[in-house]
Amino acid sequence: MDVQLEEASGGKSAVGYVPMMEEPDGDAPFLPAASITVKKFNPVFFWSWDVQSDNCAICRVMLMEPCLNCQVSNKTACVVVWGECNHAFHNCCMSQWIKNATATAGSKCPLCQAEWVIHRVGN
Amino acid sequence: MSSDLVIITHIFVVFFLVIRRTAVIFTGDLRCNSSMNVPGMGMDKSLGMSEDKMDLYSMDERFEERWQRIQVILMDILAQKEIHRRVWNERFSDVYDITVNFPQAFVDRLYENIRALFGGHIQRHVVCSLQKSLTYGANVQLLDAYLQHWNSFYEALKFINKLVMHLNSAVVRPAKINDSEFPMIHLGISLPDYSNEKIEVLELGCQMWASDVVMPLREDMTRMLLDLIQRDREHHDLAYTDPIRAVVASLVAVDEFKGRSMLKTYKEIFETPYIQATGENYRLEASKFVNETTCSGYVEKVLNRLNEEDFRARRLCHTSTLDKVKAEIQARMVNDRLAFILQDSRMVIEERRQQDLCNLYAVLRPSSEGINTLRLHFTSFVEEKAREAVGSNYAIEPQDLVENLVKILARFDEMVTQVFSSDPMFRKAVEDAIRIVINQQSGATSFFVSAELIARYCDTLLRKSSKNLTEVEEKLDGAIKVFRFLDDKDVFQRFYSRMMAKRLINKQFISADVETQVVNKLRDACGCDYTGKLMRMQRDINSSQGMMDKFFEKFPLKQFRAKCDVFINILTSGVWPIPTFDIPMKLPVILQPVIDNFNTFYHSEYSGRRLTWIFQLGSVDVRLNFVKRPVMATMNAQQLAICLAFSDTDTVSLSEMKEVTGMADEYLETNVDCLVSAGILRRQESASILSLNMEYAPKKPRIKILAPVTKEQPQQEKEETEKSTGDMRLVFLQATVCRVMKAHLNMNHATLVKAVKEQTQTRFIPNEVMIKKTIDVLLEKEYIRRSLTAQDVYEYIV
Missing domain, CATH: 1.20.1310.10 (Cullin Repeats)
Structure with missing residues (x-):
């Protein structure tokens, strides 16, 4: 990792406004002579599920929100599941769907009727 | 007189009485069966007589024989003579004998004889003597004489009642059918006839006292009592407290039976005239006071009077009268004079005359009209003060708004506790006033x-x-x-x-x-x-x-x-x-490693997530080294990128800048504007050429550069909020109506509106029109439908 940083910071030798003489390795942006030095960095990231559609087709709640059942029981950890068909649902909703459906139709994706095979589960 | 023995024999007798009565009815034999001797009670010789001598005619004689003996002892008791225990026991048995061994007709005759005896006693001894004392005019002596007679008569009655207790149980209709009688109902045998509704001897005596003694004297007695009470009222003369109380108690006692108090005599002779006289007295007094004193002085007097009368009524009257007396005084002194009492109330509240207000509250509390008026005055006063604190049109600092209201709330809360004895109605008045003020909408701006x-x-x-x-x-x-x-x-x-x-x-x-x-x-x-x-x-x-x-x-x-x-x-x-929209830009190269590493880290920790870096949020603290005194500046990542464009050149044109930062024009320009107005950048003659401001010397060593969005945010936020709040409320209402309907399946309009209002009030206060509209929308969307059978009823469509 340190190597990465050194490489990256090595590329930043030209930060200072006042032309630099020589630059110690890997410390370039923090030279006292540099015109601007960064002292504190507080970026903000937003995360969201990597999904095509915002809603869960089963419970019609946003995938970013817990599913209806979890909202009622006040659970917050309600993750998303992706099928091979790349359709995504709440994991709780989908497992309930499979449980209800196996007897008659077999487990299929409610959106495209393809055989439901879990591709990955979010966490 | 021996009560022990009485109790023991009683137990025996009750037992046999039941058997006996049952037997008589079963055999249908109304004649006394003298062979049915009672063990331990066989003092009566006649019981030993042979059966052939027993017939109705001799029974009559035998009854008379017993009655004579009973009569003597009754007169003795009424005359308060001493009775020997043996005699008492024998007479007790005589009564028992009659009730058990004689047909019902004789039992009734015994009862009627006793009634006649009481009547005679009352007429000869009591009424005469009282009439005599009346001839000297109605005065205290009358009451004394009455009391004396009453006490001895009542005492005697109680003894007599014990003596003839079997007569009582033989003639008084039992409260309910007893066990021995129960089977007879099923066998179709008629029950003994109690239909003439006789009452116990004690009660009989009291009733006769009420009708024969009290009623003829009632005018004199009432006047007498009221005069004495008036004397007490005017001169605080407590001397007659005891006789008055005793007479009043006698009026209560004559109607007090079977644990319930009818109070008929008491009400007629004493209570009604007493309350009337009290009312009249205070009506006069009130009209006198009104001209003499101020409003608060009057209120104080009323309170005093109420206390006095309460004390008096407690001393003299039956407890049930207390409230009536107070209500009467209240009516005469307060309700009739409401306008006078209330004329100053507004001023009293404004000047916060605590004691006066306390009194006013105490006096007005029982009068719903009075207390409502007082509350209205109070509410409008609180509202006025709250309005003053908030100022007009909310041209006020947030701090002043909240802190003033908190102060007002505390001040009036304290007042309610101290003055209005924490009356919930007044507490609510304060809250309502604050609520009105805080939610007032004066014009569109508020x-x-x-x-x-x-x-x-x-x-x-x-x-x-x-x-x-x-x-x-x-x-x-x-x-x-x-x-x-x-x-x-x-x-x-x-x-x-x-x-x-x-x-x-x-x-x-x-x-x-x-x-x-x-x-x-x-x-x-x-x-x-x-x-x-x-x-x-x-x-x-x-x-x-x-x-x-x-x-x-x-x-x-x-x-x-x-x-x-x-x-x-x-x-x-x-x-x-x-x-959270994504604004593309080229990352400042110095920050790249952190971001890259973090991305790697995050995707190894979690799966199925997408990360978006929102540049315009968050902050970067930088030290500006190019000026003489280094300055710490806080800015966003976009502004940092702009500053970093000057790393190897003095001047940068906007188009070059766009190249370096990769930002779209609108963001680039607004951020440049921010930096220029903060003084870090300078525009050259041609406005599109920028340079660092080398003479930059802010007063503070730490500055914050505003983000372009925040500059115009407040106004934008407000507009956006106003716009979207309406929509959000409609959605919230729809959800609420659905929830309510789903829980109840069908509901009429009024109840539904009420339920929705209740559930919504923690968010906002919906008006009828909004709810009506929501219902229409849901009807259209077919979440609910109108019932076909009932008017104004909706059904949930499952």
């Missing part, structure tokens, strides 16, 4: 204003500063108090959450604990649903901390962090009330 002001006040308190933490907590409590009166709670939530988001992201909150406390209080006031997003925001910030620790464990970035603090906020999108 819409939502108070919600925003309270939110701003909270924000000021919660922002990092050198304020004392306990003081902040106190003030926040006040803000929550005021918040509870707010109708537009949903609007408050939107402002609050937006301000809270900024505090959390920029780490500007004074204390994480206090933030949580406030959210918990809001939750207590409006439910989990209301604060759900606020709590998830806090959770995001907390988990960001944990995530940073993990990140640095895996990617220490020692060199970078030695010079530069890093803290990354990872927020759940959809939870934060912040627009």
Whole structure:
């Protein structure tokens, strides 16, 4: 990792406004002579599920929100599941769907009727 | 006289009485069966007589023989002579003998004889003597004589009642059918006839006393009693307390039977005239006072009078009269004089004459009209004060709005506790007044204003500063108090959450604990649903901390962090009330390693997630070294990118800048404007050429460069809020109507509207029209339908 940083910071030798003489390795942006030095960095990231559609087709709640059942029981950890068909649902909703459906139709994706095979589960 | 023996024989006798009575009815033999001897009671020779001598004619004689003996003892008892125990026991048996061994006709005859004997006694001894004392005029002697007679008569009655107890049980209709009689109903045998409704001998005596003694004397007695009471009232002459009380008690006693008190005589002879006389007395007094004294003086007098009469009634009357007397005085002195009493009340409230107000409240409390008027005065006064505190049109600082209202609330709360003995109606009056003031909508501008002001006040308190933490907590409590009166709670939530988001992201909150406390209080006031997003925001910030620790464990970035603090906020999108659109730009190259490493780290920790860096949020602290005195500046990543464009050149044109930063024109220009107005950049003659301002020398060593969005944010926020609040309310109402209908399946219009109002009031106060509209929408969407069978009823469509 340190190597990465050194490489990256090595590329930043030209930060200072006042032309630099020589630059110690890997410390370039923090030279006292540099015109601007960064002292504190507080970026903000937003995360969201990597999904095509915002809603869960089963419970019609946003995938970013817990599913209806979890909202009622006040659970917050309600993750998303992706099928091979790349359709995504709440994991709780989908497992309930499979449980209800196996007897008659077999487990299929409610959106495209393809055989439901879990591709990955979010966490 | 021996009560022990009486009790023992009683137990025996009751037993046999039951058997006997049953036997008589079964055999249908009405004649006395003398062979049925009672063990231990065989004193009577006649019981030993042979059966052939027994017939009706001799029975008559035998009855007379017994009655003669009984008559003697009754007269002796009435005359308060001493009775020998043996005689008592024998007469007791005589009575028993008659009730058991004689046909019912004789039992009734015994009862009638006793009635006649009482009548004779009352006429000969009591009435005569009382009439005699009346001839000297109705005076205290009459009462004394009456009492004397009553006491001895009543005492005697009680003894007689014991002596003839078997007669009582033979003639008085039992309260309910007893066990031995029960089978007879099924066998179709008629029960003994008690239909002539006889009453116990004691009760009989009392009744005769009431009709023969009290009624003829009633006018004299009533006048006598009232005169004495008036004397007491005027001269505080307590000398006659005892006789009055005793006479009154006798009037109660004559009607008091079987544990219930009929009070008929008492009411007629004493209570009604007494209350009337009291009312008249105070009516006169009131008209005198009204001309003599001021309003508060009058009120004080009324209170005194009420106390006096209460004390008097307690001494003299039956307890049931207490309230009536007070009500009468209340009616004569307060209700009839309401206008006079209330004429100063407004002034008393305004001048806060505590004691006067206390009195006024005490006097008016029983009168609903009076107390309502007083409350109205009070409410309008509180409202006026609250309005003064809020100022017109909310042209007021958030701090003043909340703190003034808190002060007013505290002041009037104290007043309600001290003056109005914590009357809930008055407490509600204060709350209503505050509610009116805080929710008033004077003109279009004030819409939502108070919600925003309270939110701003909270924000000021919660922002990092050198304020004392306990003081902040106190003030926040006040803000929550005021918040509870707010109708537009949903609007408050939107402002609050937006301000809270900024505090959390920029780490500007004074204390994480206090933030949580406030959210918990809001939750207590409006439910989990209301604060759900606020709590998830806090959770995001907390988990960001944990995530940073993990990140640095895996990617220490020692060199970078030695010079530069890093803290990354990872927020759940959809939870934060912040627009999260992605504005493309080229990352400042010095920050690249952190971002890259973090991306690697995050995707190894979690799967199925997408990370978006929102440049315009968050902050970068930089030191500006190009000026003489280095300055610390806080800016966003976009502004940093712009500054870094000057790394190897003095002047940069806008188009070059666009090349370097990769930002779209609109963001580039607005951010450049911010930097120029902060004084860090300069425009050259041609406005599109920029350079660093080498003479930049701000007064403070630490500056904050505003982000372009925040400059115009307040106005924008407000407009957006006003626009979207209406939509949000409609959706909320639809959800509520559906929820209610789903729970009840069918409901009529009025109940539905009421239920929806109840469920909505923690967010906002919906009006009828809005609810009606919502119902129409749902009818159209076919969530509900009108019932075909009942009018005004909706059904939920499952």
